[in-house]
Amino acid sequence: MTRVRMAVVGVGHLGQHHARILAGLPDVELVGVVDNSAEQARVIAARHDTTPFTDFEPLVGSVDAVSVVTPTIYHHRVAAEFLRAGVPVLVEKPICRTLAEADELIALAEKTGVPLQVGHIERFNPAFEDLLRRPITPKFVEAERHGPYTGRSVDIGAVLDLMIHDLDLLLALIGGPVRGVSAVGASVFGGHEDMVNARLEFDNGCVAHVTASRISQRAKRRLRIWAPEGYAGIDFVTRKLTLVQPGDELRRYGLRPEKMDAAARARLKDEVFGRYLQVLHRDEDRKCDQLTSELRHFVDCVKTGRRPRVTGEDGRDALELAERVLGALRCHAWNGSPEGPVGPGAFPKPTGWLFQPTSERREAA
Structure with a gap:
């Protein structure tokens, strides 16, 4: 069996798991890992008996495929070099910083005829895979993705870091186009937004409420769907799918409690x-x-030339919707007027200390 020669560019928190999994696949030869920290590259390379690099360019002509797990600001530069050389690329989400960069990667992959896959990992969650096999027409959706502050992914905010997962899932489940987007969110620590709520209205009448926070005490990742066929709920943490559908009696006759006697x-x-x-x-x-399922799928696409489940176009669509959310977020007027504070970085000034009730504040005054 011919093994696929692969490298991982960026072996930080997530990239080191890419390296671990790829090193353990029987049809993959991990020929190198790249990180701008020489020590990190050395440690991960030693762990998996491969070669460390601090620059990806020496690997461009030496691999059959690559996994790009760098910060988002470097996605385009790294992925483009490999695609120009005809090397299949798996790039972590979001695909790039801008739509123009995403379009260039898609064009390069098409020109060279190699797979370009985007790392929207929740598409490979078994609960979501199970849901996609079922007849359901979402009409109202709630998506929540909350997690503790980690200090990672500081080059992007909660929309591109967290919410983009659910935006991609909604597009895969509902399709498009999205008619209207409104959003509200705040930058708690300064810089990018840390928590966001968005309302999406689809052309087919579906409405979705999507929230993301990276300053929550506990992780929560769930999707809830109401449809003519019933209800579906996914807990992405536990990989549980809950389905509720009307029984035969309810479908046939409905439920009229007002016509029931007291005992019934x-x-x-x-x-x-x-x-x-x-x-x-x-x-x-x-x-x-x-993550293992996602990487195995990518390796299979490299070997067979099949179209990835999450294409460059899919990654671009999710990025485009994320940019619309960010645009709406930046236009939100907190006091209902553009003359007041606007956008996530201009949160209204607090009226006092939350832990001190109003009556105590008055007495202290």
């Missing part, structure tokens, strides 16, 4: 789930690692 109404709360609404819990294999 008393039983209703115990019969709603089971008799009228059917519930199915799909607890996917928790040992399943979506």
Whole structure:
């Protein structure tokens, strides 16, 4: 069996896991890892018996494929060099900083005829894969993606760091186009936005509320969908899918509590789930690692020339929608007037200390 010669460019928090997984795949030869920290490159290379580099350019002519896991600001430069040389690229999300950069990568991949895959990892979450196999027409969606502050990905904000995952999932699930976008969010620590809420209105009538925060105490990543077919809920952390659909009796006759006698109404709360609404819990294999699935898929595309599940165009579409959210975010007037504070970096001044009730403040005064 011919092994695919691969390298990982950027072996920080996430990239080192790319290196670990690729080094363990039987049809992959990890020929090198790259990091601008010579010590980090040396440590990860020693761990996987490969060669460390501080510059990616020596590897351009020496690999069959590459995984680009650098900060977003370097995605275009690194990926473009490999694509020009006809080397397939997996680039982490977001695909690039700008749509122009994304368009150039897509054009290069098309010109050289090699796969360009974008690392929207939740597409490979088994709960989402299960949902896509089911007949569902979303009409209202809530997506939440919250996590603790890590100090990583400081070159981008919560929209491109976190929310873009769910924007990609919504586009994959609902399609487009998106008719309207409104958003509100704040920069808590300064710089980029740290928490965001967006409302998306799709041409097909679906409405989605999407929130992202990177200053939450606990991680929460879930998707909830209401549709004519029923309800679907995904917990991306536990990889659990919950489905609720109307039972046959409810579909045929409906439910008219006002016509029930007192005894029937008393039983209703115990019969709603089971008799009228059917519930199915799909607890996917928790040992399943979506990063491994994503990398295996990419390697298969390299070997077969198949089109990746998450293409460069998909990455561009998610980036375009993210830019629309950011645009709406920057235009939000906190006091309802453009003369007042506008945008995530101009949060209104506080009226006092939250932990001190108003009555205590008055007494202290």
